[in-house]
Structures are given as C-alpha cells and as structure tokens.
Amino acid sequence: MKNYIEKYLKVSFLYAILAMVGGVFYREFTKFNGFNGKTTLSIVHTHYFILGMFMFLILLLFEKNFHISDDKLIKKTVFYQIGLNITVLAFLMRGICQTLEMNIPKGFDAGISAVAGIGHILIGVSLFLILIDIRKKIIASDDLIKES
Numbered sequence: 001m002k003n004y005i006e007k008y009l010k011v012s013f014l015y016a017i018l019a020m021v022g023g024v025f026y027r028e029f030t031k032f033n034g035f036n037g038k039t040t041l042s043i044v045h046t047h048y049f050i051l052g053m054f055m056f057l058i059l060l061l062f063e064k065n066f067h068i069s070d071d072k073l074i075k076k077t078v079f080y081q082i083g084l085n086i087t088v089l090a091f092l093m094r095g096i097c098q099t100l101e102m103n104i105p106k107g108f109d110a111g112i113s114a115v116a117g118i119g120h121i122l123i124g125v126s127l128f129l130i131l132i133d134i135r136k137k138i139i140a141s142d143d144l145i146k147e148s
Contacts, residue, residue, distance in 0.1 A: 083122025
C-alpha cells in the first residue's frame with residue numbers, strides 16, 4: 001500500500017511541475033511573440049493541474065483509505081497518463097501555431113485535432129475503467145466493514 005501512495009505522490013508532484021512549466025511557457029512565449037489573442041497554450045496549465053496533479057492526489061486518498069491499487073489499476077493509470085500527455089502535446093502544437101500565427105495546411109490542422117481526440121479518448125476510457133475499479137474496491141471494502 002505505502003509503495004502505491006508514494007508513487008501517486010511522486011506522479012502528482014510531476015504533474016504540478018509540468019502545470020507550472022506549462023503556465024510559464026504560455027505567458028512567456030506569447031509575451032515574447034507579442035501575441036494577445038486566444039491560444040490553446042492557456043489550457044495546458046489547467047489540464048496538468050486538474051487531470052494530472054489532482055487526479056493522482058485523489059487516487060492517493062482512495063489508496064490510503066480503501067487500498068484500491070493493484071497491477072490492473074496501475075496499467076489503467078498508465079494509459080490515462082499517455083492520453084493526458086498526448087492531449088497536452090496536441091494543445092502545445094496548436095498553441096504554438098496560433099501564437100506564431102502560422103497558416104497551417106488543413107491536413108496538418110486536422111492531424112492536430114485527431115491527436116487531441118485520441119488523447120481525450122484514452123483519458124475518457126481509462127478514467128471510466130479506473131472509476132469502475134474504485135467502485136468495486138469500495139463496495140468490497142464496505143462488505144468487509146459490515147461483516148466485522
């Protein structure tokens with residue numbers, strides 16, 4: 001159990017750092033390029049904080065209280081993280097193009113959207129599977145508590 005708690009805490013710290021780096025990059029990159037418009041770089045910061053740091057802090061709390069983690073759940077969190085990072089990569093690509101006011105070909109634009117979509121699908125499916133695992137473990141934990 002303690003090993004999982006430490007892992008969740010380390011991953012949470014990592015996403016907190018990535019969120020801060022994303023926020024600073026957005027602010028400095030747009031300022032350096034004299035860009036004042038709307039860009040997807042602005043959502044990198046919040047995606048990493050909410051879907052990264054907070055997600056793993058919540059998993060840490062569930063692990064501490066209900067011992068939810070096993071190899072299957074960890075694999076699902078890996079897919080979740082792959083989806084999150086693919087999504088953020090797409091946001092970075094689009095945001096840099098927006099900030100530099102690049103006139104990108106429609107195929108490239110569609111490719112960025114496809115990458116973001118794949119990332120969101122991975123996040124959504126793995127989040128759903130993680131929630132199902134958590135539900136099962138909590139129900140099993142409640143059964144154990146009621147029997148005592």
